[in-house]
Amino acid sequence: MTEPFSAVLVNFFEEYPGIFIIMGILTCLLGYYKQYVIKKPLLVCGDTKLRQFLLQYCPILSEEYIPTWWCFESRAQTIVRLILKTYPNVTFSRDVLKLSDGGQVVLDWQENNDCEIYKDTASRPTVLMLPGLTGSSRESYILHLTKEATDLGCRVVVFNNRGITSELLTPRTYCAANTEDLQCVVTHIKQRLPKAPLAAIGISMGGMILLNYVSKHGVQCGLTAAMTVSMPWNAFETTKTLEQPLNYFLFNKWLASDLRQNVKMRKAMFQDQVDVEHILKGETIRDFDERFTSKMFGYESVDHYYKDACLHKKLHTLKIPVLCLNAADDPFSPYHALPIKDAEEKGNDNVALIVTSHGGHIGFLEGWWPRHASYMDRVFSQFINAIFTHGDQLYGAPKI
Numbered sequence: 001m002t003e004p005f006s007a008v009l010v011n012f013f014e015e016y017p018g019i020f021i022i023m024g025i026l027t028c029l030l031g032y033y034k035q036y037v038i039k040k041p042l043l044v045c046g047d048t049k050l051r052q053f054l055l056q057y058c059p060i061l062s063e064e065y066i067p068t069w070w071c072f073e074s075r076a077q078t079i080v081r082l083i084l085k086t087y088p089n090v091t092f093s094r095d096v097l098k099l100s101d102g103g104q105v106v107l108d109w110q111e112n113n114d115c116e117i118y119k120d121t122a123s124r125p126t127v128l129m130l131p132g133l134t135g136s137s138r139e140s141y142i143l144h145l146t147k148e149a150t151d152l153g154c155r156v157v158v159f160n161n162r163g164i165t166s167e168l169l170t171p172r173t174y175c176a177a178n179t180e181d182l183q184c185v186v187t188h189i190k191q192r193l194p195k196a197p198l199a200a201i202g203i204s205m206g207g208m209i210l211l212n213y214v215s216k217h218g219v220q221c222g223l224t225a226a227m228t229v230s231m232p233w234n235a236f237e238t239t240k241t242l243e244q245p246l247n248y249f250l251f252n253k254w255l256a257s258d259l260r261q262n263v264k265m266r267k268a269m270f271q272d273q274v275d276v277e278h279i280l281k282g283e284t285i286r287d288f289d290e291r292f293t294s295k296m297f298g299y300e301s302v303d304h305y306y307k308d309a310c311l312h313k314k315l316h317t318l319k320i321p322v323l324c325l326n327a328a329d330d331p332f333s334p335y336h337a338l339p340i341k342d343a344e345e346k347g348n349d350n351v352a353l354i355v356t357s358h359g360g361h362i363g364f365l366e367g368w369w370p371r372h373a374s375y376m377d378r379v380f381s382q383f384i385n386a387i388f389t390h391g392d393q394l395y396g397a398p399k400i
Contacts (some may be wrong), residue, residue: 037072037358040064042328044343045352050321053394054352057386060378067358067375068365074329075250077363085140086371088147092137092158096166097188103162103170105181107188108137110146110156117153123195125388126155128186128223130206132362134258136165141203141229141362144373148381154388155196159185159206168266171273175293176205176235176309179213186213186222197224199387201380203362204332207231207324208309215317225321225387225394229376230330230362235306237337239286247331251361252284259288312339315348321394322351323383325376327359354379 043061045051054061071080092108099105111121118124127149131139137158146156160166161174162181174181189198200223202210207228214221232238242252260280267276270292279291290302299305328335335355343353356364356375364375387394 033069033072038064038066039357041357042355043352044340044355046344046346047349047351050350050352050394053321053386053390054323054383057390058379058382060375060382061354065356065359065364065375066366068367068370071365071370072358074327074331074358074360074363075246077327077358077360077365078331079250080370081140081360081363081365081374084365084369084371085144085374087138087140088143090143090146090150097185099181099184101170101172103168103172103181104166105162105185106160106164106166107185108158108160108165110150112150112153112155115150115153121155122193123197124153124155124193125384126157126189126193126196126198127384128189128198128200129156129158130182130200130202130210131158131160131164132204132206133255134164134262135203135206136160138165139203141376144377145201145380148373148377149384152381152385152388154384155193157185157189163262163266168269171269171296173262173293173296174209175289175297175305176208177212177305178297179209179216182209182213183217190222197388197391199223199225199227199384201227201229201384202231203229204231208235208311211311211314211318211322212309214320214322215311215314218317218319221320223320224391225323225383226318227323227325227380227383229325229364229380230333231311231324231326232333232337233310233312233326233339234333234337235309236303237334238332239284239289239306241331241334243284243286248284251331256283256285256288259285259292263292312337312342315339315342315351318348318350320350321387323354323379324352325354325356325364325379327356327361327364329358330361332361 092110095107097105097107129142131142149156163173200210210226214226263279270276274292274295282288282291294302294305342348343351366375
């Protein structure tokens, strides 16, 4: 006589008790994922007009963000993006911009001349992109954002900082608080394309440079709108969280090593300005900023540099529409350092914060196998499209 199925099942679990434990763990994980991970993003905006604009033209902000289920943890999101994301085939033309102090920066252009949406090249909407700390136009996130922008019919210009993808001609490099090079880049683009509306997006430290520029120049910044992704708002809190043991091992140590290596490669150039040997003995990003960055840019101390670079108290100085995407679990920009309360205040117009429950640092992975466009790419696409097609509804921003 055949055994009942229930008896077979009991015998199976008695023979393989580990399966029962694994199923229990997976059930708990699934429950946690559905209850605490899958959530609509938090939209923080004290500007009623901007809030309504975003909700109308960026429907993604009203939808749940569903992170990749097997790597929703912040550090996993951050690291898996580096490993899995594809590198779209994008062809740039290179423009070397000479600066008044003898230095140079490289601009990589994707003209999008095959565009059928904006056929007039003189007025084609243009997006300026600023990569992260040591990033360039070849980063996977820049290539994906470029693809999103060109699919919308836009032209793209990627601003590579001094010494990135090009020879460093002077001892001066770059930092989060100094915006002089960006001003030269924006002026160059506007002179070359006076009829083309220009928006910008900054990633991580690129976002800090971008918003510090917008803060200093106000409505005269030459930009229609700006967006940031995973931007550290408070440099003090960023360095503090990155010095936690696990974050130090996974991120801080390696980024600081890259920064030191850039100095070591140009030791002869820097040795009259700073103590190179002391810099090379540093272990953290804060060490590097204390021994190199703050001194190169004339700050009394690293604390003075960080205070100047911080943006969490500058929201009231941003005079163009700005959208800032952060993850609550970003190991580079912790939730408590986000200017949530300030962004809610009526006096801080023009600024909207989008905060997802998960996403890590420049992660925002979604889908079972997250190799292609991510949540941040889709937010960018909808926001930029809204600005260039309906921008006349916001503070006189030109409609194309």
